[in-house]
Amino acid sequence: MQTKARETSTKFAKMAKFVSAAQLGLSSCTRCLSLTPVSEQHCRLCGKRTHLRNKHSIQRTLALVFTAMLFYIPANIYPIMSTTLLGQEIPSTIMGGVLLFLEHESYFIAIVIFTASIFIPIAKMMIILWLCHMVRKQEGMKIHQMAVMYQITEFIGKWSMVDVFVVAILVALVQITGIMAIHPGLAAQAFATVVILTMLAAQQFDIRLIWDNIAQNKDSQPAQVDIPKTPNTVSNQESHLANHRKE
Amino acid sequence: MRDTSKLPRNDVQNGRKVQDMQKNEPSLPDLTDYDLSRYIACHECDLLIHLPERLDVYTQVCCPRCSAKQFTVRKSPIDKTLAYALTALVLLSIAVSFPFLRIEASGIENSISLVQSPLTLFNEGYGMIATIVMLCVIALPAAYLLCLLLLLIPLFRGKSARASLVYAKLIDGMLPWIMVDVFVIGVLVALIKLIETADIILGTAFWAYIAFAAVFIGINTIVSKRQLWFWVVNAGKANAN
Ligand SMILES: [Zn+2]
Ligand SMILES: [Zn+2]
Numbered sequence: 001m002q003t004k005a006r007e008t009s010t011k012f013a014k015m016a017k018f019v020s021a022a023q024l025g026l027s028s029c030t031r032c033l034s035l036t037p038v039s040e041q042h043c044r045l046c047g048k049r050t051h052l053r054n055k056h057s058i059q060r061t062l063a064l065v066f067t068a069m070l071f072y073i074p075a076n077i078y079p080i081m082s083t084t085l086l087g088q089e090i091p092s093t094i095m096g097g098v099l100l101f102l103e104h105e106s107y108f109i110a111i112v113i114f115t116a117s118i119f120i121p122i123a124k125m126m127i128i129l130w131l132c133h134m135v136r137k138q139e140g141m142k143i144h145q146m147a148v149m150y151q152i153t154e155f156i157g158k159w160s161m162v163d164v165f166v167v168a169i170l171v172a173l174v175q176i177t178g179i180m181a182i183h184p185g186l187a188a189q190a191f192a193t194v195v196i197l198t199m200l201a202a203q204q205f206d207i208r209l210i211w212d213n214i215a216q217n218k219d220s221q222p223a224q225v226d227i228p229k230t231p232n233t234v235s236n237q238e239s240h241l242a243n244h245r246k247e
Numbered sequence: 248m249r250d251t252s253k254l255p256r257n258d259v260q261n262g263r264k265v266q267d268m269q270k271n272e273p274s275l276p277d278l279t280d281y282d283l284s285r286y287i288a289c290h291e292c293d294l295l296i297h298l299p300e301r302l303d304v305y306t307q308v309c310c311p312r313c314s315a316k317q318f319t320v321r322k323s324p325i326d327k328t329l330a331y332a333l334t335a336l337v338l339l340s341i342a343v344s345f346p347f348l349r350i351e352a353s354g355i356e357n358s359i360s361l362v363q364s365p366l367t368l369f370n371e372g373y374g375m376i377a378t379i380v381m382l383c384v385i386a387l388p389a390a391y392l393l394c395l396l397l398l399l400i401p402l403f404r405g406k407s408a409r410a411s412l413v414y415a416k417l418i419d420g421m422l423p424w425i426m427v428d429v430f431v432i433g434v435l436v437a438l439i440k441l442i443e444t445a446d447i448i449l450g451t452a453f454w455a456y457i458a459f460a461a462v463f464i465g466i467n468t469i470v471s472k473r474q475l476w477f478w479v480v481n482a483g484k485a486n487a488n
Contacts (some may be wrong), residue, residue: 018312021295031419033475044283045476046416112432122478147291147313151456152280158426161383165426165433168380170440171371173348176355180444184373192379211292211313224468232429235301 020211022052030054035114054206058132064201065128071193072121079185079206081167091185094163116162117191124160124198127153128205135209143210150207157199164192284480290472291315318473325403327477329468332392332399338459346450348434350441361385361452383426388463394418395470402457402482411482412473415475422467427460 021028027038027050034045038052054060079091092100094117101110127149134141167188174182287296289310296310296317321327341427342361349358359367362385368377394414401408434456438447 019295020293021286022293024295026283026286026288026295028290028293031416032479033287033290033473034480035288035474037285045479046412087448109436114317125337132327133391144313158423158429159428161379161426161434162309162433162436164376164379165384166437166440166483168364168368169348169434171439172359173350173357173437173447174441175357175367176350176445177354179353179355184368184371184376184383189373189375196379202424207291211294 022208022212025052027052029072053209053212054204057204057206057209058135061128061201061205062132064197064204065125065132068121068194068197068201069125072125073186073191073198075190075194078187078190080163080187080191081170081185082183084181084183086179093187094191113166116160119192120160120189121154121198124153124156125203128198128201131210133206141210146210147207150202150205153198157202158195160195160198161192164188164195226238287317287342287428289313289315289317318471318477321474322473323467324469325399328395328466329403331462331469332395335459335462335466336389336396338394338455338462339385339392341455342452342459343385345452345455346437347452347456348450349448351443351448352445358450361456380430383424384430385426387421388427388459390467391418391421394421395466398478398482402478402485405485407486408482409486411479415479418470418475419472425463427463430456431460435479 021035022038024036025038027043028035029043029046029048029050031048032041032043032046035042036042036050038050041050042048056093069153076094079093080097082089083092086089094113098114098118101107101113122141131146131150134146167184170182174180254274280468285298285300287298288294292310292313292315293480294310295468296308299306302308302320304320304322306320309315310317315400345360346358347361347363358422362381365381365385368380394417398408398411398414398418401411430448434453440446
């Protein structure tokens, strides 16, 4: 078995610089990351249906992002919470909260809320739309830039939930009978929906699609991609195994 | 020569380009009959990477094309994860059972526990947010830790673990929705918001939850997706013996 694999690997080196699993008809499972020939229908390890790439990845991602954008409108129009102070009710929207803290010169919280509730959700939806657009257009793709952008959206995904948790804590804690009480607003639900939908959208988007495209266009646009010279074979294995002696 | 027509049509919906590539390079070898356990595909760019027979401890494997981190070879990850998971469970149970925060204004005070937050939201008619808080902050992290313990204890004792696949599927499904670290930041922002209007007393549960979040992040760095499923493969081998 081993010699067979070795022979195969040397063959790879002669065939192409980089061979993706999909080019060999191998499905890399999105759940367990193990390899199964796509003809086998179900993942060898976890039993998930095998696909070379996520099914209808772009369509599903776009549908989720557009729904998220719809929910983002009520999230900004309606109050996220209302404070009852000595019998007087003061509703506050997301943007209103930011402005209030700016007025009080609490710049740090203003920045935290602005980043988590306004900048991150908008940036995330824009980046996902841009990625979908680029993959569909299939030309002039800046692969590394797109990969970094995708990693950013995946990482920041859940952090927009901060504002929902702030409301959750305030509502429970600030219940001082007769003096001060905080109640949640409709926007909190809309906003939580936006966060969940954008997280699902990022999960549906298949980042491997952007790399398929360079593999296909490698003759036409080689300058755009910074391809390292080492092929992914057994003979050069050491070069891509960076040894980090940490302890 | 690879016969691409064998591939079922519905499997390559988005992989149309992939199929074209296969036609252009017909001499690629067919891997179906080969031992795939020494190969991994990069999760970012799908590059096929062959792993050497032996990997030293602390070796970090990165993708040669997109340089995405694949995995790190760790020294006794099972022992460490078990220790962390037990610590985290103890801290979480402290965080749930002791007072979380107390507020005082004009002589009137209100003390809440961690579970109070979703309960109040539920009573206010905001069931959806109550569910999100309950799941992302308390229930899913607890379930995750339990599944991790159930998966790892048999491996630790060298016994067969038949249900490991079920636990791994659960763990993998829960992970994206666990927001322990986000909640800590949310609590801090809420406290800063209140600090001028009222006196806040931090309870035992508050400190326990912060410690819990720190340990949980530690577990997350060890239990990567690949590490998790590597354990499942090992459990399968133990069953076969
Ligand atoms: Zn699988
Ligand atoms: Zn890669």
